[in-house]
Amino acid sequence: MKLPRFALDLFTLPALDLGREFLLTNTRHTRDSLYIEKLVFLPLTHRKDRFALLTIHVSGKLALFRSGEDGWTVIPDMPTPYDDVCVFKGNLYGADSNGRTVRVRPDDGGLTLAAEPVFGGDKKFLVESEGALLLVDMYLSYYSCTQGLFHEDFDEEDVAGMGWERTVKFDVFRLDEEGKKWVELTDLGERVLFLGDDCAFSASAKDLNLGRGNCVAFRDDGLGFNRVLNGMGVFRLDDGKISPLSECAGFSELFCPPPDWVGLQ
Known part of the structure; x- marks a missing residue:
């Protein structure tokens, strides 16, 4: 049976370039040495090779x-493990779990301090937004799921310690390039930040036909034991509230079916 064919007319259907995602596969160069996870790509000259x-x-x-x-080449510097990498203004950056951020020279792997640490959260994300580099600090809390969720024949000792990590809040910072520090932001305006397993990007709420911006959309399998729609939630910076995607007008339509960048298996 032949599948129906269709074409998208981009003259009548607007398209937004939100970002590009790259992912390592298991090759002879990566086996037993690298996670199969996010990486960033930087062209070094006008030549594509x-x-x-x-x-x-x-x-x-x-x-x-x-x-x-x-x-x-594994770069030996590591006060604490690195959480995220990105490309910003034609340069490679990495942020560790304390928020200390470095710029990486692609020619020799040398590092230059880009920002002092920002302590507090549990996982850091680097996101470019309107020409600025942002650091998003995710706070996690551990929730036990041993009460009322198992058949009476289960031994409580067998399920002790079972649970999940749940996101409880975010802090957002903007890079002060001259001062080499992160400056906390309390308002993103009409921007929306999207955090995924393999990429992070920002977009205009107006361009996405969302009611408002100033929020962070993110992957979180811990939003309730029964899992919310697509395992995703939305954090509002104005009130600090986290809501399942299904309760946020406009967001559900964006992620049904879920896109590849959220990393769902």
Whole structure:
């Protein structure tokens, strides 16, 4: 049976370029040394065959790959494990679990301090938004699921410790490039930040036909034991409230079916 064919007319259907996602696969260069996770791509010249890749090694260190080389270079610097990497203004960046952020030189893997640490949360994300680099600090809390969820024949000792991590809040910071520090933001205006397993990006609420911005859409399997729609939630900066995606006007339509960037299996 032939499947129906269709075409999208971009002259009548607007399209937004939100970002690009890259993911490592298990090859001879990555096996047993790198997570199969997010990496960022940086072209080094106007020629397409010259580039650099940056990702996070299993040790928590940054790992750099340059076109023309046979393998990855693991950068030894690591006060604490790195959480995220990104490309900003044509440069490679990495942020560790304390928010300390470095700029990585693609030619030799040297590091330059871009911002001092921001302590507090449990996981850091780097996001570019309207020409600024933002650090999003996610706070997690552990929830036990041993009460009232199992058959009476279950032994409580067998399920002790079972539970999940649930997101409880976010802090957002903007990079002060000259001062080499993160400055906390309390308002994103009409921007919406999207945090996924393999990429993070921002968009205009108006362009997405959402009611309002100033929020963070994110993946969270812990929004209730029965899992909310697509395992995602929305955090509002104005009131600090987290809501399931299904309760936020406009968001449900954006993520049904769920896109690849949220990393659902």
